[in-house]
Amino acid sequence: MEEKKITVALAGNPNSGKTTLFNSLTGSTAHVGNWPGVTVDKREGTYKKLEKPIHVIDLPGIYSLSPYTPEEVVSRNYILDEKPDCVINVVDATNLERNLYLTTQLLEIDVPVVVALNMSDVVRKNGDKIDAKALREKLGVPVVEISALKEENLDELMGEAYRASFEKREGKTVIEQKELLHLINDIKIAFKGKGVENPLFHAVKLAEFDELEVGMHPDLIEMVKEFKTSHQDEVFGDDFEALIADARYTYISKHYASALTRAEGGEKSKEEKEKLTLSDKLDKVFTHRIWAIPIFIVIMFFMFHFTFSEDLFFIGRFTALAQGVAFDDLELIKNPGWVRFLSADYLTPLEDLGALNGVPSIGVWLQSQLGFCTGSLIDVIRQGFAGIGLEGNWFASLMCDGLFTGLDAVLSFVPQILILFLFIAILEDSGYMARIAFILDRAFRKFGLSGKAFIPMLTGFGCSVPAIMATRTLEDEREKNRTIRLMTCFSCGAKAPIWALLAAVGVYAGFDGGVFVFSIYLIGISAAVIYALFMKLFSKSQYVSPFIMELPAYHLPQFRNVMAHLWEKLKHYLIKAGTIIAACTIVIWFLSNFNWNLSLGMVAIEESILADLGRVFNYFFYPIAPLEGGWTYAPAWGVGDGWKYSVSTLTGLIAKEDVVATMAELGLVEGTIALQVEGVYSFALYNLFTIPCFAAIGATHGEQKGKEFWLTILWWFAMSYGAATLCYWLMHFCRTLPALGYPLLVVLVGGVVAAGFVVARRHKKALLAADNA
Amino acid sequence: MLLKLDEMSKGETGLIKRVEGEGKFRRRLFDMGVTPGAEVYLRKKAPLGDPIEITIRGYELSLRKAEASLVLVEVSERDGDK
Numbered sequence: 001m002e003e004k005k006i007t008v009a010l011a012g013n014p015n016s017g018k019t020t021l022f023n024s025l026t027g028s029t030a031h032v033g034n035w036p037g038v039t040v041d042k043r044e045g046t047y048k049k050l051e052k053p054i055h056v057i058d059l060p061g062i063y064s065l066s067p068y069t070p071e072e073v074v075s076r077n078y079i080l081d082e083k084p085d086c087v088i089n090v091v092d093a094t095n096l097e098r099n100l101y102l103t104t105q106l107l108e109i110d111v112p113v114v115v116a117l118n119m120s121d122v123v124r125k126n127g128d129k130i131d132a133k134a135l136r137e138k139l140g141v142p143v144v145e146i147s148a149l150k151e152e153n154l155d156e157l158m159g160e161a162y163r164a165s166f167e168k169r170e171g172k173t174v175i176e177q178k179e180l181l182h183l184i185n186d187i188k189i190a191f192k193g194k195g196v197e198n199p200l201f202h203a204v205k206l207a208e209f210d211e212l213e214v215g216m217h218p219d220l221i222e223m224v225k226e227f228k229t230s231h232q233d234e235v236f237g238d239d240f241e242a243l244i245a246d247a248r249y250t251y252i253s254k255h256y257a258s259a260l261t262r263a264e265g266g267e268k269s270k271e272e273k274e275k276l277t278l279s280d281k282l283d284k285v286f287t288h289r290i291w292a293i294p295i296f297i298v299i300m301f302f303m304f305h306f307t308f309s310e311d312l313f314f315i316g317r318f319t320a321l322a323q324g325v326a327f328d329d330l331e332l333i334k335n336p337g338w339v340r341f342l343s344a345d346y347l348t349p350l351e352d353l354g355a356l357n358g359v360p361s362i363g364v365w366l367q368s369q370l371g372f373c374t375g376s377l378i379d380v381i382r383q384g385f386a387g388i389g390l391e392g393n394w395f396a397s398l399m400c401d402g403l404f405t406g407l408d409a410v411l412s413f414v415p416q417i418l419i420l421f422l423f424i425a426i427l428e429d430s431g432y433m434a435r436i437a438f439i440l441d442r443a444f445r446k447f448g449l450s451g452k453a454f455i456p457m458l459t460g461f462g463c464s465v466p467a468i469m470a471t472r473t474l475e476d477e478r479e480k481n482r483t484i485r486l487m488t489c490f491s492c493g494a495k496a497p498i499w500a501l502l503a504a505v506g507v508y509a510g511f512d513g514g515v516f517v518f519s520i521y522l523i524g525i526s527a528a529v530i531y532a533l534f535m536k537l538f539s540k541s542q543y544v545s546p547f548i549m550e551l552p553a554y555h556l557p558q559f560r561n562v563m564a565h566l567w568e569k570l571k572h573y574l575i576k577a578g579t580i581i582a583a584c585t586i587v588i589w590f591l592s593n594f595n596w597n598l599s600l601g602m603v604a605i606e607e608s609i610l611a612d613l614g615r616v617f618n619y620f621f622y623p624i625a626p627l628e629g630g631w632t633y634a635p636a637w638g639v640g641d642g643w644k645y646s647v648s649t650l651t652g653l654i655a656k657e658d659v660v661a662t663m664a665e666l667g668l669v670e671g672t673i674a675l676q677v678e679g680v681y682s683f684a685l686y687n688l689f690t691i692p693c694f695a696a697i698g699a700t701h702g703e704q705k706g707k708e709f710w711l712t713i714l715w716w717f718a719m720s721y722g723a724a725t726l727c728y729w730l731m732h733f734c735r736t737l738p739a740l741g742y743p744l745l746v747v748l749v750g751g752v753v754a755a756g757f758v759v760a761r762r763h764k765k766a767l768l769a770a771d772n773a
Numbered sequence: 774m775l776l777k778l779d780e781m782s783k784g785e786t787g788l789i790k791r792v793e794g795e796g797k798f799r800r801r802l803f804d805m806g807v808t809p810g811a812e813v814y815l816r817k818k819a820p821l822g823d824p825i826e827i828t829i830r831g832y833e834l835s836l837r838k839a840e841a842s843l844v845l846v847e848v849s850e851r852d853g854d855k
Contacts, residue, residue: 097806241799241800242808242809245804249808287817287819441821441837442821445837546797550805550835
């Protein structure tokens with residue numbers, strides 16, 4: 001054992017304090033990665049307080065070793081295949097009954113196990129007492145009372161784990177039912193004969209008709225089936241799955257009760273309990289029949305307000321009102337008030353008028369401070385280059401306009417990611433996130449999503465990057481994929497300048513700017529609903545992921561856990577998104593600054609490779625909006641000036657703000673944008689639905705693997721192309737050929753409504769079928 | 774009186790008799806402690822009426838009515854509110 005590093009794995013229920021224990025044990029040595037193939041966090045670190053460093057792995061929180069959730073599969077495979085030297089089973093001592101269920105499964109594996117009775121300080125405080133010795137005798141493995149939060153007894157725990165890891169332990173089962181035990185022993189012997197490792201564990205799982213086992217040992221399943229027909233239990237029939245689950249719980253209730261001494265007064269009645277804990281009181285308010293949703297809306301409002309608002313508490317707006325600045329009269333802006341409100345344009349004219357222009361939220365403030373710093377730094381470097389006579393030199397430009405600008409783009413998201421995830425970490429750590437799912441499940445389930453999808457979606461209106469990162473909280477892979485793909489439907493903050501610019505064009509193209517921006521947001525949300533509807537319509541199974549979820553007791557979020565969470569998210573973002581953004585920015589820089597004669601040096605964007613690509617790419621956009629001239633002003637965005645729009649959508653990949661910037665650079669400003677109304681809408685919808693910025697692509701790559709990732713990119717592209725084309729032609733026909741246009745519109749709307757009905761009917765049927773089962 | 778779990782009213786206590794359904798659903802219920810013989814207390818319903826929250830094996834579990842309807846519960850007396 002001298003040469004090998006000891007590896008200890010932490011296994012336990014979610015909310016058992018496992019992560020707190022991990023953080024306490026490993027401190028700054030912890031680092032987070034992904035388990036191969038799935039986006040489940042893998043935490044590793046080193047415990048250094050023993051004579052030898054111990055490698056600690058935090059397995060995902062699980063309730064069972066069933067093969068149904070990615071977390072369960074990861075944990076199961078890790079323990080069975082990677083064979084840690086010891087498993088520390090973290091058990092919430094305040095809820096022994098359910099927590100020990102996993103323990104009974106872990107004990108069946110041939111691996112040393114140490115049970116850590118976490119939160120034993122809380123048990124003591126409640127006046128209860130757990131007889132660790134008795135429990136140790138019953139389970140046959142070391143049991144240590146600890147408090148991960150107060151760091152009590154951690155050294156003792158690790159000492160036990162260290163000692164245990166040198167011993168061999170053979171799996172044992174708690175199943176006492178005679179016939180069942182007989183069957184399990186038979187399978188176990190057969191497994192042993194075949195040289196299968198952990199024969200007992202596999203035998204029990206096979207008897208349960210566990211999916212993975214049945215697939216692995218088709219030869220032995222006959223034996224189980226035969227046994228099943230010959231043996232009929234009077235209570236459960238031949239239902240071994242129920243029998244085994246029951247056997248575990250029977251064992252637990254028999255033994256944990258004797259090890260647990262309740263405080264004076266004995267077992268409390270449920271009604272008494274309800275009056276006692278603070279958590280229950282809070283829950284009464286937070287999930288109140290009437291107040292739950294208003295409270296939720298207020299919490300959400302402040303969360304996003306603090307992260308994304310340009311005008312904290314609307315001070316600027318109120319001050320303006322108080323000072324009698326009727327800013328709808330301001331000649332400075334042509335957009336209606338609430339369009340400016342969305343893009344916070346009203347702050348600039350207020351500043352021009354010398355009025356107090358409000359205070360930005362912490363997220364925006366940090367972002368602008370950081371932007372100021374990085375911007376100034378780039379300026380200084382630029383001047384430095386100029387100072388040594390390198391002004392306009394390609395290298396100076398590569399550094400300043402390419403690399404540093406790219407890094408600046410990476411950094412610019414950091415403040416809002418931090419603030420938003422601070423809130424999300426608090427929501428999750430406190431237990432409120434589970435309640436959000438509880439409150440909203442009914443409304444979201446109809447679209448094949450759970451209530452938890454609400455947070456990423458709402459975040460999407462601020463910024464897609466943290467929104468996509470926040471989909472990590474969704475347990476179901478399919479739901480996560482759907483939510484990520486829906487993300488572009490929610491117009492992010494960086495797209496607001498595009499809407500503001502296009503709204504101003506309305507004066508010439510003959511539509512109302514306010515209605516335009518409103519309709520863009522509305523179309524986005526409707527598209528999300530329609531998308532979810534059609535996903536349900538065309539998915540083969542009507543399967544909705546089960547919503548069988550623990551509602552953990554509320555507790556104060558722990559500073560260290562929240563900080564660790566933030567640091568993980570930040571690092572993940574910087575590595576994943578950072579590299580993609582920096583690389584892609586440099587590519588775009590190169591394309592927009594050089595022409596095909598590379599050696600001739602830098603050129604204006606009109607003559608660049610990017611412009612040519614835009615001209616080529618433009619043919620590709622041709623079907624979206626092919627009609628040139630003819631009406632009032634303008635060629636549509638597919639032709640004529642069209643390539644300029646195409647190039648703008650390309651640079652929009654760096655950041656959506658760059659769409660407007662590039663348009664300006666190419667001379668497309670308010671007075672010169674000569675699009676018809678259908679051109680404006682199709683250009684807007686293309687930008688709304690299309691592949692978001694590189695940062696969002698990076699974040700997506702962090703959450704989706706392989707095929708799913710490329711499907712998402714393809715989906716975004718197809719969606720934007722399809723929506724822009726459809727919108728163009730529909731509006732065009734409605735305007736020029738109403739006899740064709742309006743019936744077409746009716747057919748389309750009718751189709752969507754019909755699809756809605758079909759889904760609703762199927763949903764009802766599925767429910768009825770479940771009822772009748 | 775044998776009821777489906779989703780038919781219980783708030784504040785009622787019952788004893789689980791049978792768990793129907795199959796595969797993942799059922800397994801998940803078992804893993805979370807919803808097994809025949811367990812005592813269950815209906816704590817509350819969500820603001821929109823669904824899902825429901827129960828107390829089982831000393832902790833709080835929420836599940837949808839569709840899932841709860843697969844669980845059959847023996848409710849001893851029905852004296853209304855509690």
